[in-house]
Amino acid sequence: MDFKHTTLDNGLTIVAEVNPDAASMAAGFFVRTGSRDETPEVAGVSHFLEHMVFKGTERRTALDVNREFDEMGADYNAGTSYENTIFYGAVLPEFQQRLLDLLGDILRPSLRQEDFDVEKNVIQEEIALYEDQPVFRTYEKLMAAFFDGHPLGNEILGTTESIGALRREQMLEYFTRRYAPGNVTLVGVGDVDFGALVDQAQHICGDWSPAETQRDTPPAPGKTGRTILADERLVREHVGLMSPAPSHQDDERFAAMLLATVLGDETGSRLYYALVDPAIADEATTAYMPLDAAGAFVTFLAGDPQRADEALEITERELKRFADEGPTDPELTAAKHKLACQTTLSGELPMGRLAAVGSDWVYRGDYMPLSEHVERVYAVTGEQVRELAQRYDLTATCTLALGPREDL
Amino acid sequence: MSEEFFTRRLDNGMVLLAQRMGHVSSAAMTLLVPAGAAHDAAGADGAASVAAEWCFRGAGDRDTRQLNDALDALGCQRGETVRSEHVRFSSAQLGRNLHDVLALYADVLRRPRLSDATFEPCRNAVMQDLASLEDEPARKCNLLLREQFYPWPLGRCPYGHADALKALTPEAVREHVARGFSPSGAILAVAGNVDWDGLCAAAEAAFGDFAADAPPPVQPEPARRGVRHIAKDSAQQHIALAHASVPLSDERYYAARTAQTVLSGGMGSRLFAEVREKRGLVYHVSCRYNTLKDQAGLFTYAGTRPEVAQETFDVTVGELRRLREGITPDELARAKTQLKSSLVMQGESTGARARMLATDWYHLGRLRGLAEISDAIDAVTADDVLAYLDDYPAEDFTVLVIGPQDIETGATSA
Numbered sequence: 001m002d003f004k005h006t007t008l009d010n011g012l013t014i015v016a017e018v019n020p021d022a023a024s025m026a027a028g029f030f031v032r033t034g035s036r037d038e039t040p041e042v043a044g045v046s047h048f049l050e051h052m053v054f055k056g057t058e059r060r061t062a063l064d065v066n067r068e069f070d071e072m073g074a075d076y077n078a079g080t081s082y083e084n085t086i087f088y089g090a091v092l093p094e095f096q097q098r099l100l101d102l103l104g105d106i107l108r109p110s111l112r113q114e115d116f117d118v119e120k121n122v123i124q125e126e127i128a129l130y131e132d133q134p135v136f137r138t139y140e141k142l143m144a145a146f147f148d149g150h151p152l153g154n155e156i157l158g159t160t161e162s163i164g165a166l167r168r169e170q171m172l173e174y175f176t177r178r179y180a181p182g183n184v185t186l187v188g189v190g191d192v193d194f195g196a197l198v199d200q201a202q203h204i205c206g207d208w209s210p211a212e213t214q215r216d217t218p219p220a221p222g223k224t225g226r227t228i229l230a231d232e233r234l235v236r237e238h239v240g241l242m243s244p245a246p247s248h249q250d251d252e253r254f255a256a257m258l259l260a261t262v263l264g265d266e267t268g269s270r271l272y273y274a275l276v277d278p279a280i281a282d283e284a285t286t287a288y289m290p291l292d293a294a295g296a297f298v299t300f301l302a303g304d305p306q307r308a309d310e311a312l313e314i315t316e317r318e319l320k321r322f323a324d325e326g327p328t329d330p331e332l333t334a335a336k337h338k339l340a341c342q343t344t345l346s347g348e349l350p351m352g353r354l355a356a357v358g359s360d361w362v363y364r365g366d367y368m369p370l371s372e373h374v375e376r377v378y379a380v381t382g383e384q385v386r387e388l389a390q391r392y393d394l395t396a397t398c399t400l401a402l403g404p405r406e407d408l
Numbered sequence: 409m410s411e412e413f414f415t416r417r418l419d420n421g422m423v424l425l426a427q428r429m430g431h432v433s434s435a436a437m438t439l440l441v442p443a444g445a446a447h448d449a450a451g452a453d454g455a456a457s458v459a460a461e462w463c464f465r466g467a468g469d470r471d472t473r474q475l476n477d478a479l480d481a482l483g484c485q486r487g488e489t490v491r492s493e494h495v496r497f498s499s500a501q502l503g504r505n506l507h508d509v510l511a512l513y514a515d516v517l518r519r520p521r522l523s524d525a526t527f528e529p530c531r532n533a534v535m536q537d538l539a540s541l542e543d544e545p546a547r548k549c550n551l552l553l554r555e556q557f558y559p560w561p562l563g564r565c566p567y568g569h570a571d572a573l574k575a576l577t578p579e580a581v582r583e584h585v586a587r588g589f590s591p592s593g594a595i596l597a598v599a600g601n602v603d604w605d606g607l608c609a610a611a612e613a614a615f616g617d618f619a620a621d622a623p624p625p626v627q628p629e630p631a632r633r634g635v636r637h638i639a640k641d642s643a644q645q646h647i648a649l650a651h652a653s654v655p656l657s658d659e660r661y662y663a664a665r666t667a668q669t670v671l672s673g674g675m676g677s678r679l680f681a682e683v684r685e686k687r688g689l690v691y692h693v694s695c696r697y698n699t700l701k702d703q704a705g706l707f708t709y710a711g712t713r714p715e716v717a718q719e720t721f722d723v724t725v726g727e728l729r730r731l732r733e734g735i736t737p738d739e740l741a742r743a744k745t746q747l748k749s750s751l752v753m754q755g756e757s758t759g760a761r762a763r764m765l766a767t768d769w770y771h772l773g774r775l776r777g778l779a780e781i782s783d784a785i786d787a788v789t790a791d792d793v794l795a796y797l798d799d800y801p802a803e804d805f806t807v808l809v810i811g812p813q814d815i816e817t818g819a820t821s822a
Binding site for chain 1: 484
């Protein structure tokens with residue numbers, strides 16, 4: 001396993017973890033932009049733009065783009081989050097050049113008006129699709145409540161209204177600023193030919209014009225309080241709780257991962273035994289969500305609306321108990337084994353490594369081999385986790401409930 | 409890529425399969441037992457799902473918590489899936505922990521406590537799974553369509569239905585476990601960092617003296633099929649339709665998969681191009697292949713706004729039918745590359761490989777190497793695809809629609 005990186009004259013960075021033993025290679029463009037980088041007038045533009053990237057370039061129509069991915073048998077996709085937009089694909093190593101030619105080219109989309117108009121419908125469709133997914137709605141509304149007044153409170157999809165009103169020119173302006181080469185990282189993993197990767201990137205991306213790109217990272221202390229969104233069409237009550245956590249840049253993120261695992265892993269965790277095992281809730285999980293200069297612990301509950309008060313009360317009690325006592329040694333050891341195994345399993349696939357190598361670089365300008373990641377997990381002590389739980393105050397929660405309940 | 413396969417049948421009928429993969433440190437396991445939802449006794453719908461929960465609530469000399477902690481301490485990433493014919497237990501871990509994990513699964517399968525005290529939470533968990541479908545209409549639509557399409561009870565919704573779950577007794581689920589958690593018809597497949605001799609010894613120790621009769625075969629009744637609309641005040645109109653295809657063991661299988669890939673293999677495929685890209689009618693449209701032992705189907709789903717639901721339905725059905733007019737050499741080549749690439753890339757995951765080994769054995773009674781599958785895909789011609797479509801045209805749809813809008817399905821159903 002070999003790590004390599006370089007930067008083109010226009011500022012585009014290329015990083016790769018080369019593993020000649022892999023059967024495939026994966027490559028992705030990580031654009032450091034997302035809903036947090038939007039102003040209210042263009043809410044949802046990052047995600048809409050991600051769609052438009054597949055709509056063709058000077059050299060390719062939209063159908064060409066899709067057809068060519070299919071011709072390589074690529075496993076590919078794109079995604080927009082609060083702070084990243086990524087475009088990636090995995091192929092057999094013989095298709096590296098074609099994959100790069102395609103991915104690099106589509107990152108300079110034509111943004112044709114007629115495509116823009118058709119795609120607007122697809123975005124509206126996607127907003128409706130998520131309307132029917134209460135877990136997603138809970139998460140989105142909880143983010144908005146917890147980060148109220150902070151850019152991270154911006155909703156990824158935007159709204160039916162903001163998308164309806166969005167004009168092509170606004171998207172183009174956003175694109176020019178945010179997709180500048182200095183704000184983009186090309187990541188390769190698996191059986192990748194690094195020399196060829198750099199040559200290909202130079203050939204396809206070398207003439208992208210630089211532009212000044214900034215991101216505001218004001219402090220994000222996180223709001224507290226309780227919001228109830230009643231929706232009589234729903235059958236179950238969905239409850240989310242969010243509290244502050246270490247950021248992506250913070251060395252304490254390993255302790256934070258362990259905290260979330262002990263507290264709310266899907267099986268064998270505190271919340272599992274307190275809520276799922278006795279069937280008080282059918283879902284109770286905690287995740288650690290590291291972000292750019294911010295972070296959050298997020299706990300999700302779902303279950304019978306009649307028992308939602310009880311479930312919430314137990315959850316709050318468990319958060320408090322954890323902040324007071326921290327993990328036991330056996331709990332921490334089991335959590336380390338689980339995390340190590342998860343990391344190893346995803347690391348065995350190029351697609352799994354792509355996200356890890358990409359985010360290490362985008363957030364910290366850093367590379368960490370899988371083995372070191374696992375070592376860092378094992379090095380965390382129980383005292384560090386306990387201390388973290390107190391300092392970040394797990395009980396300072398912002399709570400949001402979505403479901404048939406009018407009050408809670 | 410060299411493949412090292414191993415197979416062995418234990419005296420009690422349990423089949424042990426393995427693939428050694430270089431360069432990985434994990435070993436993933438798939439264990440199929442013939443206790444799936446199709447085996448739920450009459451009136452005991454949901455028994456398989458309750459059983460899959462209940463058998464982890466204490467087993468052998470460990471109570472629920474001790475068992476969970478023991479699995480966690482081995483770093484197991486585990487999951488149980490209730491399928492039609494089988495309950496599938498999956499667990500991925502570092503290869504060095506595999507044998508200890510097997511010993512724990514021997515307790516789960518052979519010595520689950522199934523105590524009255526832990527029954528209620530398990531039944532409740534399944535009832536909540538069932539209730540949660542109401543908040544996820546797309547998933548509900550696809551699950552219920554299978555129930556409607558396959559000969560009863562092969563497509564039974566694994567969560568059963570509310571009345572049956574309420575009436576379910578601990579005794580009925582214990583009977584389900586006693587019948588279906590049987591070595592006869594069970595398949596244990598492992599892929600990854602595996603030492604075959606060591607695995608054989610560990611499997612013998614765990615399951616060698618496991619004795620139980622084979623469960624009686626399911627006697628299916630004719631499918632209900634037809635068109636069904638479930639009115640719901642949802643944001644989207646969920647449209648799902650199924651029509652018959654060939655099972656994995658059929659010689660036309662690769663032609664069928666090629667046809668399905670031309671329709672829905674990627675973003676350049678027919679459905680995506682016509683329904684989403686050209687018309688912007690949907691965010692999600694897809695056609696998936698599903699196979700049971702003797703039955704199979706193509707399952708098409710589209711989620712759309714109610715006001716364009718009719719158009720979405722008509723365009724989607726039109727594309728399914730238009731395939732019979734022919735496919736281009738480009739489309740054929742693309743579909744083949746897609747099928748082959750995904751095979752290689754999935755093959756990098758130990759979990760996916762273990763599932764594939766078990767699937768091959770169940771359907772074919774043997775394991776297919778990469779080269780065999782690749783050659784079979786290469787050999788498919790456009791004529792093969794058309795001949796398959798003559799045998800299995802896009803007609804006689806089973807349709808399930810969930811949403812505010814009723815739609816006219818015309819002469820699309822039997």
